[in-house]
Amino acid sequence: MEKHTADLSEELACFGHKVHVLAHPEYKDRFSPAIAFHPVPFHWSRRNPLLKLRVRQILRKLSAHVVHAQGNKAAALIAGPESRAGVTVGTIHGTKSSHRYFDKLDGVIAVSSGIYRALSHPHTKLIHNGVKPRQNGNKTTHAVPETQAFAVAVGRLEPVKQFDKLITAWATLKPELPLYILGDGSEAGRLTTQIQRLGADSLVKLTGYEENPAAWLQQASVCVISSEREGFPYVLVEALLARCPVLSTPVNGALELLPAESLAASNEPDALQALLSEQLGDLESLKKSQEVCFERALKELTLEAMASRTEAFYCELLKAPHRV
Structure with missing residues (x-):
């Protein structure tokens, strides 16, 4: 979600819009000087009255044409008439049991x-x-295997x-x-132990966090x-833009973009293993089967396409007579 917010903000600024971002201070370095950054203690609970007050004070001062909430907590903080000047929009990034805060927004x-079908908002x-395709020469955190x-x-x-x-x-x-x-993450130690226990050190390697x-x-x-x-998943988009074939469990995104033979029958371990057993033996055929996916990604899953569609939705809501 943080990557999405940073990428979308920068691209909208490139389109000529004045973009303000309200976020935790630790994210300031993710945004260029073209973005007006407002540090807000978002680690506080959404029910904290001081957090709500701080957000609403900034929004009233800005009088923005569009207030865009990224995620459930942000939606909860702007889901009220006292927070708005223009229209309110929220992006849902994952499956949620409730969308009640988003239901109070204009769009x-x-x-x-999968997320779209679960929504009832009119x-x-x-x-x-979408992402901006990167070139081969970009610096990496860890050396990419070449041999x-x-x-x-x-x-x-x-x-x-x-x-x-x-x-x-x-293994x-x-x-x-x-x-x-x-x-990287909380499972690093346990996964390292698992690899060692299975004797899979030469088969599986935990590389650590990779910036690029x-x-x-592009090489995998x-x-x-x-x-x-x-x-x-962003990795699905980046892989398809890099023309790297993907094998996946049946999650949102993969269900939409990949052919059926590239998807596991379920999220169960046996289904994933069966998919890998079937497909890893002929990677050339796998890549050919996803050529249509690569071409679609180049047309529809770029950062420019994502920002253009978001901009168009803003304009649609601004022109609409409705208000929640």
Whole structure:
């Protein structure tokens, strides 16, 4: 969500809009001088009256044409007539049990079809995440392997990503290409122990956080998404833009963009292992089967496309006679 906010803000500024961002002070360095950054203690609870007061004071002072909330907490803070000057918009980045705060906004953006279908708001728009394609020469945090084929998985080392199931499947199948998992998180120690216990040190490598996963994807033979659930994974977009074929559990985004033979039958470990067993043996055919996906990504999943559709939705809401 932080990446989405930073990317969208910068692109809208490039379009000529004056963009203000309210965020925790630790995110200030993610934004260029073109963005007016307002530090707000968002680590406080959404129910904290001082946080609500601070946000509403800034919004009243700005009198923005559009107030855009990224995520549930931000939506809760602007979901009231006292917060608004222009229209209010919220983006839902993941599956939620309740959308009550978003229902109070003028418009809602869903980042995947799965999220979109779950919404009842009368003014909802489906806008996929988009990224700016990177070039091969961009600097990486860790050196990209140059002498061998390899697979890559990208994400926070947290239970929802199910990297433990992916490691088990890789250790069981013992494919010819090693798997590099890019990311850090609370599961790092446990996953390291698991790799050692399975004797899979030469098969699976925890690389750590990578600033530029796109450069890895441009060289990888395949990208694997093993998540239990996703809103719309950025790694899927980056992989397709890099023309790197993807194998995935049936999560939002992958269900929309990948052919059926590239998806596991379920989120269960056996289904992921079965998919890998079937597809890793012929990666050339896998890549050919996703050529249409690569072309679609180039047309629809760029940062410019995402920002253009968001801008158009803003204009649509500003012209509409309705108000929540």
